[in-house]
Amino acid sequence: DLHHRPTPPTMMNGRYANPATVALLLLASFLLLAESQSDSKRKHVSIPSEHLHEEKIRELASKRVPVRDECPHDDDHKSFVMSGAANEKMTLTFVNAILAPIRLLWVGFNGEEIEKQVMDFGENHTETSIPGHVFNFRLVSNDKLIGIFRVPDFEVSRKFMITPCKGMEEDPSNKFKKNRWKEFEKLAEGHSKPCLGPTGKWSCIRHLSDEDLENRKASDFGMQKAEVRNTDYSIGATRAQSYDPERQKYIFNFTEFEGGYKKMSMSDRLKAKLEKWYENNKGSMKLHEGVMHANHEHVDLHHVDLHGDYTSNRSFARHDVFKEVQEILQWWTGAPLRHTKTMGLQVYRRGAMLLSHVDNEHTQLVSAVLQLSQQVDKNGGWPFEIRHPSHEGATEVYLQPGEMLLYEGARLLHGRPMRLKGDEYVTIFCHFTPISWRGPDKLRPNPHHPVLQIAHTE
Numbered sequence: 001d002l003h004h005r006p007t008p009p010t011m012m013n014g015r016y017a018n019p020a021t022v023a024l025l026l027l028a029s030f031l032l033l034a035e036s037q038s039d040s041k042r043k044h045v046s047i048p049s050e051h052l053h054e055e056k057i058r059e060l061a062s063k064r065v066p067v068r069d070e071c072p073h074d075d076d077h078k079s080f081v082m083s084g085a086a087n088e089k090m091t092l093t094f095v096n097a098i099l100a101p102i103r104l105l106w107v108g109f110n111g112e113e114i115e116k117q118v119m120d121f122g123e124n125h126t127e128t129s130i131p132g133h134v135f136n137f138r139l140v141s142n143d144k145l146i147g148i149f150r151v152p153d154f155e156v157s158r159k160f161m162i163t164p165c166k167g168m169e170e171d172p173s174n175k176f177k178k179n180r181w182k183e184f185e186k187l188a189e190g191h192s193k194p195c196l197g198p199t200g201k202w203s204c205i206r207h208l209s210d211e212d213l214e215n216r217k218a219s220d221f222g223m224q225k226a227e228v229r230n231t232d233y234s235i236g237a238t239r240a241q242s243y244d245p246e247r248q249k250y251i252f253n254f255t256e257f258e259g260g261y262k263k264m265s266m267s268d269r270l271k272a273k274l275e276k277w278y279e280n281n282k283g284s285m286k287l288h289e290g291v292m293h294a295n296h297e298h299v300d301l302h303h304v305d306l307h308g309d310y311t312s313n314r315s316f317a318r319h320d321v322f323k324e325v326q327e328i329l330q331w332w333t334g335a336p337l338r339h340t341k342t343m344g345l346q347v348y349r350r351g352a353m354l355l356s357h358v359d360n361e362h363t364q365l366v367s368a369v370l371q372l373s374q375q376v377d378k379n380g381g382w383p384f385e386i387r388h389p390s391h392e393g394a395t396e397v398y399l400q401p402g403e404m405l406l407y408e409g410a411r412l413l414h415g416r417p418m419r420l421k422g423d424e425y426v427t428i429f430c431h432f433t434p435i436s437w438r439g440p441d442k443l444r445p446n447p448h449h450p451v452l453q454i455a456h457t458e
Contacts, residue, residue, distance in 0.1 A: 071167040074145050088130050090151060093159045095124045100139055101319065102146065102162060107134040118319040119162075120339045137162050140319065144168065177327060184331045188264035195398065199381030200422075202398035205263060206383070209393045221417050222353065227298050238417035240293050240357040247361060248389055249449045250440035251411035254333040254366055257448040261386055261407040262332055263397055266370060270324045271402050274372055277317050278304065278345060278426070285347060293355040293415060302347035306428070318342055325368050325404075325430040332406050333366055337432040340364065344428030345372060348382075348420055356385065356415035362439050364431040367409045371399035376422030387413040390450050411446075 096102055096119040104125055105113040113136055117125040127135070131153035137146050146165050195204040222238035223231075232241060253260060266274075281304055288303035289296060306318040322339045330337055340363035359367065369384060376382060383396035384405055389412075397405050407414060409431070 069166060071144065071146050071165040072148050088153075089128055090130065091126060091128050091158055092151065093124050093126045094119070094135070094137075094149075095159060095161045096121050097161045098146070098164050098168075100168075101323070103138045103140055103143075105136045105138065107136055120322075122338055139168065177330075180327060181331045183267065184264070184328055187267060188262060191263040191265075199379045199398070200376045201400070202381040203400040203403060204398050206396045206398070207393060208396060213394060220419055222355070223295070224298075224419075227295055238356055238415070239413070240355040240415075243357055243413065245389070245413075247440065248358060248411050248413075249445045250442060251358075251361055251365070251408075252437070252446050253411060253448065254335055254408060254434055257446075258388070258390065260388065260412045261395070261397065261405060263399070263403065263405050264328075266402050266404050267324060267328070270321065270370070273317070273320055273324070274370065274428070278372055288346065291346075293357050295351075295353055299351040299353075300349045301352060302349070304345040304347065306342055306344055321370075321428065322430050325370070326432060328404075329366050329368060329406060329432055333434070335434045335436070337366060338435055339430070340433055341431040342428065343431075344370075346427050346429070348425040348427075350420055350423055352416075352420045352425070353418065354416040356387065356413050356417055358411070358413055359409035359431070361410045362437075363433050365408060365410050365433045365437055366406075367429060367431045368404050368406050369399075370404045370428040370430070371401055371426075372428065373401050373424065373426040374422060375424040376420070380421035382416060382420050382422065382425055383418060385415055385417055389413075 094104055099121050101118060101120045103115065104117045104119060104127075106116050106127075106129075108114055116127065116135075118140060119125055129135075129151050131151050133151045135149045135151075137149070138144060139146060144167075146168055147162055149160060191203075191205070193204050195202050195206045218236050222236045223233045225235055227233070228235055228237070255262075285302045285304050288301045291301055294301055306321065322342050326337055326339060359365075374382075381398045383398050384407075386395045386397065386407065387393075388395070399405060
């Protein structure tokens with residue numbers, strides 16, 4: 001009778017095994033994650049979260065990491081007896097090597113499951129726990145229990161890979177959903193209207209010539225006197241000093257090269273989810289510091305964290321948001337994507353600006369900015385500015401609440417160099433990368449890319 005075992009051993013796949021056997025099985029899996037420390041020709045597999053792509057995931061899920069015999073039964077974890085002393089804490093990193101989002105849950109002393117994290121494939125999560133504590137892994141799609149991990153009381157590697165088991169649903173990565181593409185096409189219609197009336201109401205795209213850029217009011221753009229003190233920036237600088245136009249030559253385009261951005265409305269389900277979540281959680285707003293390319297040291301920037309307190313279901317909110325955005329971006333690019341980062345909600349204040357820059361070339365190839373709320377002056381429209389390497393001038397995209405902009409941030413210079421004329425502007429950034437992307441390669445430049453003419457002017 002499993003329920004009468006005085007000291008249950010570690011469970012694997014719903015079966016019991018003695019600690020020595022379990023140690024060997026765990027270490028065999030852990031070794032697959034270790035990078036080679038010798039000159040031998042053995043091939044070790046690592047899971048660098050910033051460079052994960054489909055072939056490696058498939059290899060991990062089906063070859064290098066054996067598929068376990070059977071998935072555990074739903075209540076198997078309840079036969080465990082929780083044990084362990086608080087002074088025996090261990091830090092463990094769980095890595096999702098399954099081609100599907102999973103839930104990581106801590107099992108309480110009464111068998112209850114407590115949400116810790118939602119992890120897409122390739123993502124990892126670190127927990128501090130003690131021997132005897134139990135973690136469950138469930139598929140997000142159907143809540144199926146696919147693994148149980150009991151923290152061992154013997155020394156093992158601290159990285160644990162979550163691998164497939166027999167009985168799981170069909171590999172979700174093979175299901176490239178297209179059933180909503182007509183819906184997304186309609187959401188992108190009607191966004192070519194002219195920019196007329198007060199800018200605070202603008203929902204449009206405006207193209208500026210080089211002459212237009214030269215004639216802009218300097219005090220409305222870029223770094224100001226107090227902000228350049230003790231920096232290498234000059235007054236009026238609008239471009240991040242880290243910007244290197246040479247990098248753009250090696251970033252492939254995943255939509256039409258001459259474009260690289262698309263303005264559209266949010267889907268109803270995305271809008272409803274975000275509006276409700278923001279209303280319920282804006283009281284937890286905190287000052288946000290250390291934001292790249294922002295002038296947050298001189299103008300307050302606030303943040304409502306979609307990642308933070310998992311006991312308040314923010315993990316699910318984040319997951320719902322990025323999965324919906326992922327579907328939209330996959331429609332736009334026609335390519336399977338993996339989620340890398342969601343930033344938000346970002347709450348900008350009067351005088352805020354973002355220096356123009358390009359995004360991370362490994363993890364932020366295809367992105368979306370979601371406009372949730374704004375309180376701006378009558379002529380306080382705050383454009384998202386894009387500069388294309390093939391085109392003169394710049395493109396300004398003005399969004400209203402409930403709208404979103406899709407863009408390829410690693411190959412297009414972008415930012416919000418205009419200083420905000422308003423009390424509040426609330427956005428979320430969601431970043432993805434194509435599963436097939438392996439990073440820039442100087443032997444393989446983008447064949448469409450011209451000789452760059454954008455020079456450093458700041």
